[in-house]
Amino acid sequence: MTKPYNFYSGPAVLPDEVLEKAAQAIKDFAGTRLSILEISHRSKEFVEVMQEARLLVKQILRLDHHKEVLFLQGGASQQFFMVPMNLLRKGEVAAYFDTGQWSSRAIAEAKKIGSVEVLASSASSQYNHIPKVWMDNPQLFQKTYSYIHITSNNTVFGTQWSKPLLENLFEMANCPIVADMSSDLFSRELDFNRFGLIYAGAQKNFGPAGVTLVIVDKRILKESEKQLPTLLNYQKLIEAESMYNTPAVFAVFICWLTLQWIKRRGLENLEQESIRKAQLLYEAIDDSTLFKGTVSKEDRSRMNVCFKTKNPDMDKLFLEYCENNNLVGLAGYRTVGGFRASIYNAMPVEGVQKLIQCIKEFESKNGIN
Numbered sequence: 001m002t003k004p005y006n007f008y009s010g011p012a013v014l015p016d017e018v019l020e021k022a023a024q025a026i027k028d029f030a031g032t033r034l035s036i037l038e039i040s041h042r043s044k045e046f047v048e049v050m051q052e053a054r055l056l057v058k059q060i061l062r063l064d065h066h067k068e069v070l071f072l073q074g075g076a077s078q079q080f081f082m083v084p085m086n087l088l089r090k091g092e093v094a095a096y097f098d099t100g101q102w103s104s105r106a107i108a109e110a111k112k113i114g115s116v117e118v119l120a121s122s123a124s125s126q127y128n129h130i131p132k133v134w135m136d137n138p139q140l141f142q143k144t145y146s147y148i149h150i151t152s153n154n155t156v157f158g159t160q161w162s163k164p165l166l167e168n169l170f171e172m173a174n175c176p177i178v179a180d181m182s183s184d185l186f187s188r189e190l191d192f193n194r195f196g197l198i199y200a201g202a203q204k205n206f207g208p209a210g211v212t213l214v215i216v217d218k219r220i221l222k223e224s225e226k227q228l229p230t231l232l233n234y235q236k237l238i239e240a241e242s243m244y245n246t247p248a249v250f251a252v253f254i255c256w257l258t259l260q261w262i263k264r265r266g267l268e269n270l271e272q273e274s275i276r277k278a279q280l281l282y283e284a285i286d287d288s289t290l291f292k293g294t295v296s297k298e299d300r301s302r303m304n305v306c307f308k309t310k311n312p313d314m315d316k317l318f319l320e321y322c323e324n325n326n327l328v329g330l331a332g333y334r335t336v337g338g339f340r341a342s343i344y345n346a347m348p349v350e351g352v353q354k355l356i357q358c359i360k361e362f363e364s365k366n367g368i369n
């Protein structure tokens with residue numbers, strides 16, 4: 001049986017060549033005759049991996065010299081509280097956009113640390129769009145916030161901040177923008193230097209679970225945070241070059257391999273491919289009389305395509321049909337239901353075409369057309 005097409009939302013599909021190299025390194029890492037699982041993180045071979053991985057991030061995203069790159073643990077969820085711990089002082093306020101599950105969690109955690117305002121929310125419409133009321137309300141931005149937090153792609157609801165929308169935010173905001181890019185970093189070109197801080201769990205577009213990438217502009221770090229525990233202090237982690245304690249050696253190694261693959265493919269090409277894959281899939285859903293997209297067209301994610309049948313009883317049958325056709329991971333998030341096709345960088349166009357074929361076949365077999 002051939003390997004299934006993997007539509008899971010994260011951990012998610014990785015390039016085959018990365019998996020092959022990883023398998024090899026489990027036996028013999030970099031000619032050391034030691035496994036990557038047993039070598040010291042202070043060995044010269046691994047220190048090189050860590051340094052090169054950080055450099056690759058800078059090169060691929062064209063980061064300027066103000067940016068520092070960290071590989072940390074604790075998941076993107078740890079950043080929900082590390083960001084305010086480091087950037088939100090007493091007496092200051094941080095502003096958040098609430099675009100669903102992950103932003104809501106980021107807000108809840110930040111509230112435990114300091115003062116938070118929600119600039120806009122799409123909660124009342126089941127997070128089916130990115131709220132835009134703020135665009136007609138420049139006075140919202142008159143107050144000085146320590147930062148504004150967004151979730152660039154909502155993995156659960158399948159919404160994404162488009163480039164024009166981000167441009168608008170950059171124009172209107174007068175403070176650093178912090179972005180949770182867990183599910184769309186390395187899938188499109190953006191001016192990454194305009195962000196104050198970016199964080200992303202690796203397990204969607206560029207690695208396995210266990211490591212979180214943080215890109216921080218040194219200029220936004222605050223002197224007053226000296227009392228923070230060292231492992232939660234960006235400044236200290238920067239000084240230690242992400243090696244204050246034992247890093248997630250194997251996970252960083254896989255990121256390093258994947259980043260090489262991303263660099264070779266080119267971010268621009270990956271973005272074009274991602275546009276094509278998403279277009280094909282959304283077109284098939286829009287053409288269908290059985291399936292229906294769940295998100296406003298202008299905010300549709302290119303990474304997580306969410307849809308459902310008009311008849312919820314059909315959902316289970318369709319999932320079974322997909323599994324029988326070697327397509328896995330298509331169930332929607334547990335609190336949302338329906339379907340979610342995660343089509344990250346390593347998902348080949350053929351996987352998307354196969355899904356489209358299943359959508360069409362299922363529809364005609366069920367006598368809808």
Ligand code: PMP
Pocket residue numbers: 010074075076077078102151153154155156180181182183201
């Ligand atoms: N933010 C987003 C956008 C996510 O998709 C996820 C996980 N799916 C998280 C944060 C939480 O990440 P982690 O599980 O690495 O803490």
